[in-house]
Amino acid sequence: MPTAVQTPPWDVHRLPPAQGKNFLVTGGNAGIGYFVAEQLAGTGATVVLGSRDPAKAEAAMASIRARVPGARVRHLRLDLADLSSLKPSVDSLELDHLDAVVHNAGVLLDQPERRETKDGHELTFGTNHLGHFALTHWLAPLLSAAPAGRVVTTGSFAAKSARLDLDDLQTTRDYRPKRAYERSKLAQMLFGCELDRRLRAGGSTTLSVLAHPGGALDSLTPARPPLHARSTGxxxxxxxxxxxxxxxxxxxxxxxxxxxxxxxxxxxxxxxxVAGLRGAPRLEPVWDHLADPATAARLWTASATLTGVDPAFHPA
Incomplete structure (x- = not known):
């Protein structure tokens, strides 16, 4: 009788090798996205940093190469607030497959004025949710071409207490930046859950997985000059x-x-x-309001109408 293969305990400092794999991290030039890219680069994979700003992406790649000898990193010009730019960006990847995309990029505005994307969508919702929704559509063939592609959607602990207003997704009434952000992250997470249901129903080998960073502060983040520096104080x-x-x-x-x-x-x-706020990664129960298929399906339909695309994956 064959011996069962034991999976070693997960160690954040000893990641499994991933040579030959291709990963895309949106917003990989700064913040949490940068550290996702840096850590994935250490596995030997090719890591693509999706960023609007080439200069910031170059600085991030230089920082990764300084810490990961032989790192295979490259930049993809990516503007999630401009839906018409997403297909040309994906076409410029020039990959035959994509093993995972990490939907990480996002905006959190501090100005009280409501702003809109080039397409006329509220900027936070349009960037954080609608941009990633449409990007998934254009990436679907590359993810389907991988043996087991993954769509990893980065949510937020702030979404745990948020609730969507399905009749006002664009926050045209009573706009508040923090609430708009919380709702956009909730929309992303509902999308991830609905995508999982659709992938399984369609027999796809691609997985849709949710993750959230807990509480992550700049003051506790290791320096990565010139991307991030912190004083002794x-x-x-x-x-x-x-x-x-x-x-x-x-x-x-x-x-x-x-x-x-x-x-x-x-x-x-x-x-x-630890309380969903700090510590090594663990599997959490899916939050109750994320498990509501009716809300997620309504959000999906509205998102497809607003973006003009409907993400679909071919079965295995």
Missing amino acids: QRLRGLPLALFVQGKQAGAWPAVRAVLDPTVTGGQLWGPR
């Missing part, structure tokens, strides 16, 4: 908070595990171990 002031939250390098761990762990299955939610 900032570091010392942040130390007491380390009992409750973490830095952005640790905030990247759930998404990295969702990309690489061979035991991951579709529809799962990965987050930090």
Whole structure:
């Protein structure tokens, strides 16, 4: 009788090799996305940083190469707030397959004025949710061409208490930046759950997985000059908070595990171990309001109408 293969315990500092694989990280030039890209680059995979700003992407790639000898990183010019630009961007990837995309990029505005994308959508919702929704459509053939592609959607702990207004997805009434952000992250996570249902129903080998970083602060994040620097004072002031939250390098761990762990299955939610706010990545129960298929299906239909595309994957 063959011996069962034991999967070693997950170690955030000893990731499994991924030579020959291709990963795309949206917003990979800064914040949590940067650390997702840096950690994935250490596996030997080719990591594509999706970013609007070539200069910032070049700085991020230089930082990764300085820490990961032989890192295979490249830049994809990607503007999630411009839907018409997404297909040409995907075409310029020039890959025959994509093993995973990490939907990480996002905006959190602090101005009280409501702003819109080039397509006339509220900027936070249009970038964080609609842009990734449409990007998934254009990436579907590349993800389907991989043996087991993955769509990893980075949500937020802030979405746990948020609720969508399906009659006002564009927040035309009573706009508040923080609430718009929370709702956009909830929309992303509902999309990830609905995508999982559709992938399974269609017999696809592609997985849709959710991840969230918990509480991730700049003051607890290791320096990556010139991308991110912190003074001694900032570091010392942040130390007491380390009992409750973490830095952005640790905030990247759930998404990295969702990309690489061979035991991951579709529809799962990965987050930090300690109260969902800090620590090594662990499997979490899917939050109750994410498991509502009626809301997710209505959001999907509205998103397809607003973007003009409807993500679909070919069966295995």
